[in-house]
Amino acid sequence: MHYDFDKIIDRTHTNSVKWEFMQVMESEVTADTLPFWVADMDFPCAEPILTALHNRTEQKVFGYSSHDTPEFFQAVCGWYQNRFNWNVDPAHLAYSPGVVPAIGFILDLLTKPGEGVIIQRPVYHPFTNIIESRSRVVVNNPLINQDGDYRIDYADLEKKAQNPDTKVMILCSPHNPVGRVWQKDELLRLGKICLQNNVFIISDEIHCDLLRRGIRHTPLETLFPREQHRIITTTAPSKTFNLAGMQFSNIIIRDDELREAWALYVKGRLAIMGPTPLSIAATQAAYSQGEEWLEQVLDYLDENISFMQSYLAEHLPKARFSPPEGTYLAWVDFSSYGYTHEALYKKLVCQAQVLPQSGTVFGSEGMGFMRFNIACPRSVLREGLKRVAAVLNQETNPV
Structure with a gap:
């Protein structure tokens, strides 16, 4: 239509x-x-989303809900496969009410107060807030602005990644606000620097579907098949399908121990029960029919x-x-x-x-x-x- x-x-x-x-x-x-x-x-x-929400409200009951169904995972993982040739095991998906909370949860699990987290300013400001609110240290690897064309300062990144107190990098890919979609060679160089220095990477790829014609997005973890356990990818339908109010994000955690720790922390300590019935319906419809x-x-x-x-x-x-x-x-x-x-x-x-x-x-x-x-x-x-x-x-x- x-x-x-x-x-x-x-x-x-x-x-x-x-x-x-x-x-x-x-x-x-x-x-x-x-x-x-x-x-x-x-x-x-999208009309299929509105239809799915209407159909769900017609069922008249909105109790505790779970998205753990074959149809849901087929929709989400099928989207990743079709759009990016990205094979994501449903068992590696974790739910979060948002990308920013998820980054906070991961920092709690991977870092201690006083340890460093790399970001690349100018960058999405909640990164700074979530780091500082946990008494971690912002390690800025500022982007190089060449007449509006932004590039990564790899020499500065390597120097800061070599600091043993630096434990995590938050990558914004595509980058908000400068709009860069990092190319494979850029991502490879960045990933190698971090992983060779034992720096975990949280790759925020929430804008991955919103590309100009002729531009392709590369999920960072696809470039490092042997190191995927040290890369956590955050995604969501919120930007792609205008569903921010639905509070649903898919977090890809390959490492089994980290995923188990996530479940104990998020469900146990934080008592985050799970997504709402309407957010499940909207997300499944978005990825399957949007x-x-x-x-x-x-x-x-x-x-x-x-x-x-x-x-x-x-x-x-x-x-x-x-x-x-x-x-x-x-x-x-x-x-x-x-x-x-x-x-x-x-x-x-x-x-x-x-x-x-x-x-x-x-x-x-x-x-x-x-x-x-x-x-x-x-x-x-x-x-x-x-x-x-x-x-x-x-x-x-x-x-």
Whole structure:
């Protein structure tokens, strides 16, 4: 069937964090502010998902539930196989209510307070929060920005991986916010450095399905078949199918002892019972019947990215924007407009009435940058960019 992603869906009165709780991010927003901050889509979910949820509610009872069925694992593992030629044993899948909690659980199991965890800033800011909240040490291996083309600093990575107090690396693949989809040679080099220095890798691949046409994602663990027990991969249907509120993630843990420790910790100590009946229905339907919808979303996102690139070139030529290879996030450098980062952000929020994600949230490497979620109808994206251009093109003195 054909999906109309140009249609604007009113998300008010739905408890939408993105639209109704913008004050959580910025107190100065108004009722007219357009949100481009938190990463969920403004697109309707795939019809098979909606049908599955409707059918499940018709059963009228929502008791304790388990996803441990052949049909569920066939849907999830079949998706990995068909999209990435990635063979995942259902026995190696662990449930988590989210990727960020899963990373926290794994750090609890693999590290001790005071030990180091490598991240690559500018990077998804909950990585920092989850490390520091557990009294672990953030070890930053900053990406190298070459005119908008981000690369890994392998020399710096190797130096930091050689520290015996460094125990884990969290890899963001595809990378949020810069949009890189790491190539095989990049992943091989990174993986070898970590594994040769006994550094476990948590590979956050939640954006793996959201790729530009012609770009391919490589699951990190497929490159290291003999070392898979030291790589933990986090995935979820949340970004791919706009199901963040369903609180379901699939964590791939190859090591038997670690998986057993996970089960004892998560189910025993933390008393996380399992997924909800609606999240099971939605996830199974997404992976078994959602591909047609996703392909249309990917086409629409490609068009939104092309539109944004053209609009910025014409109306905001000093803004630097490299189209992302993956994700639906646009990482835009406004530093050439001459404002301090704080002044720039305030102008966008208070004068342009748009709410992006401030680049410094992702680390000091994000100074002058803003992240825009462009998984929205094109008319909303056009209006947001129009507002930004109107404010930044005013004849004012930067401060």
